Amino acid sequence: MAGRRRWSTDEILDTAAEMLRTSDADSFSVRKLAAVLGTDSSSLYRHFRSKTELLRALADRILLAAMDDYRPEGDWKRRITSLALRLREAFGQQPQLAAVWGRYASGGAGSRLVMEEVLQALRASGLPDGEIPARYHRLAVLIAALIASEAGVSTITPDEKEQGMELFRVAVLGADPERFPALTHFARDVRPLGADRRAAFEELLAAQLAYIEAAISPGQGTA
Incomplete structure (x- = not known):
């Protein structure tokens, strides 16, 4: 008797992403995913230790897609604005995963790429290194909240x-x-x-960037 097919990590994530196009993260389950794949939950737990880990991996793929062919251009404010709009557009293609990102965040390669770009842009602003982590955190909370909020509206x-x-x-x-x-x-x-929603997104982000800019002493900016 032939054994069950072994699914790759990417195939599992592809199927999970497709399921989440028509359902939310709360109703999604590893058991339901296994049923769609024609396997048992235990085989999927070899790839992901929990539902949350799987959802984080899905959100991280959105971040990776957003960062694909991204090139920083302009001053630090333009870089952050451009990146935020790319994230908004990427999660807009699959809004269910925007809520996942807002709730669980992500610790994968996509997340690191986004964090690196925002931190580099803030450094280019001329902010002292000691102030950058807190400023980064405020930006991250704002962007994630705006994207998740917009996603909630778009899924009705x-x-x-x-x-x-x-x-x-x-x-x-x-x-x-x-x-x-x-x-x-x-x-x-x-x-x-x-x-x-787009206008509100851009205005709120611009206000936060202006707040950061106001905290920079004259002559500190390098971009």
């Missing part, structure tokens, strides 16, 4: 989106003007969370 179904828009209209346009005078005043101009 058309019906859910329409329901959400209707609830938004009721909440805003139907607000009691005596109890919510400011909301009533701005009701026609307030936008739902899903609107102008």
Whole structure:
């Protein structure tokens, strides 16, 4: 009797990534993955010790894809902005994995490449070395949070989106003007969370970079 096929690590990750296109990380399981592959869970645990480790590997592949053919250009702010937008676009192709990255992070080669570029860019800014780790951490939290938040919006179904828009209209346009005078005043101009996500992403990132720039003493910058 022929034995079961042995799947490679890349084949396992390919299948898991495809499964996550139509489900979220919470409902995903190694058992379900094994069933799709026609094998048992124990064979997959030879490649990954846990579901979390597998999910981290998937997120890291997105980071690797984002860093493929990346070349740093411009000053330090442009480098960080360009990198952040590449990450946004890469995770936008598979938003379920953006939530995974935001929750579990990644410790693989892709993560190291991203960390190295951001740290190098911050060094080029002229910040003292002692301040760079904390500034890096703030940037990493902001970028991961923005990407994960946007991914959450992009994974809702058309019906859910329409329901959400209707609830938004009721909440805003139907607000009691005596109890919510400011909301009533701005009701026609307030936008739902899903609107102008790219603009919001870029503005919040630019504000953080401006905050860092303001902390640099004159003459410190090298780029």
